[in-house]
Amino acid sequence: MTELSSLFQGFAVALTGYNIVLMFVGIVLGVLIGVLPGLGGANGVAILLPLTFTMPPTSAIIMLSCIYWGALFGGAITSILFNIPGEPWSVATTFDGYPLAQQGRAGEALTAAFTASFVGAFVAVLMITFLAPLVAKFALKFGPPEFFAVYMLTFFSFVGMGKGSPFKTLAAMMLGFALAAVGLDTVTGQLRLTFGSTELMRGFDFLVAVIGLFGIGEILLTMEEGLAFKGQSARIDGKVVLETWKKLPRYGMTMLRSCLIGCWMGITPGGATPASFMAYGVAKRASRDGEKFGTGQLEGVIAPETGAHAAGTSALLPMLALGIPGSPTAAVLLGGLLVWGLQPGPLLFVEQKDFVWGLIASMYLGNIAGLIVVLTSVPLFAAILRIPFSIIAPVIIVICAIGSYTVHGAMLDVWLMLLFGVVGYVFKKLNYPLAPMVLALVLGDKAEDSFRQSMLFSEGSLAIFWSNWLVGSIATLAIVMLFWPLLSATMRRIRSGRVEPFEPGQAG
Amino acid sequence: MSDPEEGSVPPRRGPSVALMEVITAAVLFAVGAVVIYDSQRLGSGWGSDGPQSGYFPFYIGLTLCLSAAAIALRALSGGLRAGETFIDGGQLRQILSVLVPATIYVGLIHLLGIYVASALYIAVFMVWLGRYDIARAVAVSLGVGVFFFLMFEKWFAVPLPKGPLERMLGF
Numbered sequence: 001m002t003e004l005s006s007l008f009q010g011f012a013v014a015l016t017g018y019n020i021v022l023m024f025v026g027i028v029l030g031v032l033i034g035v036l037p038g039l040g041g042a043n044g045v046a047i048l049l050p051l052t053f054t055m056p057p058t059s060a061i062i063m064l065s066c067i068y069w070g071a072l073f074g075g076a077i078t079s080i081l082f083n084i085p086g087e088p089w090s091v092a093t094t095f096d097g098y099p100l101a102q103q104g105r106a107g108e109a110l111t112a113a114f115t116a117s118f119v120g121a122f123v124a125v126l127m128i129t130f131l132a133p134l135v136a137k138f139a140l141k142f143g144p145p146e147f148f149a150v151y152m153l154t155f156f157s158f159v160g161m162g163k164g165s166p167f168k169t170l171a172a173m174m175l176g177f178a179l180a181a182v183g184l185d186t187v188t189g190q191l192r193l194t195f196g197s198t199e200l201m202r203g204f205d206f207l208v209a210v211i212g213l214f215g216i217g218e219i220l221l222t223m224e225e226g227l228a229f230k231g232q233s234a235r236i237d238g239k240v241v242l243e244t245w246k247k248l249p250r251y252g253m254t255m256l257r258s259c260l261i262g263c264w265m266g267i268t269p270g271g272a273t274p275a276s277f278m279a280y281g282v283a284k285r286a287s288r289d290g291e292k293f294g295t296g297q298l299e300g301v302i303a304p305e306t307g308a309h310a311a312g313t314s315a316l317l318p319m320l321a322l323g324i325p326g327s328p329t330a331a332v333l334l335g336g337l338l339v340w341g342l343q344p345g346p347l348l349f350v351e352q353k354d355f356v357w358g359l360i361a362s363m364y365l366g367n368i369a370g371l372i373v374v375l376t377s378v379p380l381f382a383a384i385l386r387i388p389f390s391i392i393a394p395v396i397i398v399i400c401a402i403g404s405y406t407v408h409g410a411m412l413d414v415w416l417m418l419l420f421g422v423v424g425y426v427f428k429k430l431n432y433p434l435a436p437m438v439l440a441l442v443l444g445d446k447a448e449d450s451f452r453q454s455m456l457f458s459e460g461s462l463a464i465f466w467s468n469w470l471v472g473s474i475a476t477l478a479i480v481m482l483f484w485p486l487l488s489a490t491m492r493r494i495r496s497g498r499v500e501p502f503e504p505g506q507a508g
Numbered sequence: 509m510s511d512p513e514e515g516s517v518p519p520r521r522g523p524s525v526a527l528m529e530v531i532t533a534a535v536l537f538a539v540g541a542v543v544i545y546d547s548q549r550l551g552s553g554w555g556s557d558g559p560q561s562g563y564f565p566f567y568i569g570l571t572l573c574l575s576a577a578a579i580a581l582r583a584l585s586g587g588l589r590a591g592e593t594f595i596d597g598g599q600l601r602q603i604l605s606v607l608v609p610a611t612i613y614v615g616l617i618h619l620l621g622i623y624v625a626s627a628l629y630i631a632v633f634m635v636w637l638g639r640y641d642i643a644r645a646v647a648v649s650l651g652v653g654v655f656f657f658l659m660f661e662k663w664f665a666v667p668l669p670k671g672p673l674e675r676m677l678g679f
């Protein structure tokens with residue numbers, strides 16, 4: 001049980017007065033970000049990242065990850081009270097959450113959602129505690145071909161598990177890789193795709209892309225709907241909390257199932273959003289009250305929230321252990337680690353023990369802090385949503401502009417942010433997935449390096465990706481993922497009429 | 509995504525989703541072509557010391573072009589005018605009412621510095637789109653501007669672009 005002793009050392013690192021204050025600040029900021037339209041986990045963390053550069057890395061990552069937990073919690077508030085998902089992963093929460101609020105049971109729905117989120121996160125953190133060191137130890141044996149195979153698996157999983165057109169997933173991903181290639185090629189020292197512009201030599205920073213795609217893009221979408229917030233009010237007092245908690249054990253199986261779905265979807269880069277939908281769908285099929293889903297079932301709030309939070313949390317496992325983030329927000333956190341000079345990946349567990357275990361310990365503490373904050377301060381955050389959009393929108397655009405500028409201190413980045421905003425808007429309307437694009441932008445250089453090194457070993461032969469059982473099985477799984485849409489369509493055609501087609505990704 | 513309720517809504521006029529699909533795919537194809545062109549310029553083959561600079565990007569560009577072509581073909585198969593409307597006039601006006609001032613705002617940052625430009629932008633947005641009275645708009649925008657100034661210049665010591673006003677005040 002070396003993990004346990006490491007974890008206790010981690011608690012010692014995380015439990016300083018300064019860090020606990022940062023934890024609460026992070027949670028409050030995070031919930032705020034989760035509640036406000038146009039600000040979400042990924043771009044919220046991206047904007048605040050430069051402000052943490054002066055802090056010690058462990059404190060900074062604790063605050064940033066707490067912003068992430070806060071954003072995960074916050075999404076549920078708008079879904080339940082306003083029928084507006086504050087975050088994409090809380091869309092499924094609106095299905096039963098809003099009807100509950102309309103019946104005057106908002107307090108109950110919120111308590112259930114927060115508690116379910118907490119349980120989901122807790123299970124995921126437990127899994128990280130025991131699984132991440134093993135994965136990291138295993139990955140120490142990885143060479144460039146293995147790493148490239150894992151990158152392939154990561155990216156092709158988007159194609160295999162995505163809901164939309166596989167070509168759009170591929171196109172979005174390739175656009176990300178293309179943008180990542182812009183600038184100085186560190187291996188040969190040549191300039192790529194800069195076309196003589198000195199400003200472009202820096203390349204495209206993914207933080208700017210994230211702020212534009214998710215921030216400005218979201219504001220444009222909200223604006224188009226001519227949104228006016230009309231919500232239900234909510235009060236949570238001790239009595240409601242206790243009464244709801246008494247009902248929860250009944251839904252233990254639902255929670256467990258959703259946790260498993262969430263953990264799986266988080267480690268593979270399915271992400272929190274599909275996890276929430278899948279958890280909702282599975283709960284609906286398995287529940288005795290399945291046909292009543294959508295009319296205000298507590299179980300219909302619990303399932304997606306547990307799934308989303310479990311996925312959102314376990315997305316940090318591959319980020320820490322392999323250096324491959326499972327979600328855009330995890331990608332931003334990874335960007336932060338690189339800025340602090342920490343190289344995420346298997347060596348992190350050997351070289352930066354204090355940092356890793358401090359972070360993992362802070363995940364436990366952060367989620368407890370989160371649960372306390374959201375249960376006590378819902379009315380406050382709901383009041384923020386009553387501030388008219390015509391004040392919130394320009395302030396958020398100003399925040400996004402400042403956030404983009406601070407990344408490199410360059411005005412070009414602010415213009416790029418606007419451009420990415422338009423791209424994000426068009427992509428969202430046409431159902432191009434943004435997550436693979438962001439991950440490709442972040443991982444582009446590293447994926448290319450591992451590919452080049454593999455090619456150097458094998459002198460240009462792709463057979464190196466099948467040169468031993470380990471790399472071979474990862475690469476084969478990746479190829480299966482890439483062709484999964486084709487495979488599942490064929491399988492569906494074969495057994496059409498007999499069984500209802502199952503959600504893709506389940507079997508992967 | 510959001511599907512508008514059928515029935516009572518008057519027919520929306522504007523470019524169809526299919527048309528936008530084709531335009532977007534065309535832009536992506538062009539990006540892919542640029543990547544391929546630049547990879548060829550740098551050399552996308554095998555150099556004396558291993559893969560050349562364009563080796564990896566070449567396949568990226570190629571895949572981008574192929575996916576874009578597949579997307580465009582699929583959109584074209586249903587006809588360009590058929591299907592849902594991508595955006596109607598009213599929505600476009602809403603979008604532009606955010607986008608155009610935001611563009612002017614970023615332009616103004618060059619001239620006035622970020623704090624003054626931000627305050628102006630928020631005030632104009634509130635009066636113009638939110639129909640607030642000028643006093644309240646000025647109060648909110650000044651408050652936000654001063655808050656950000658203190659936060660970045662004083663507390664976090666992250667310098668942001670400053671303009672003539674800040675210079676006049678001696679920063």
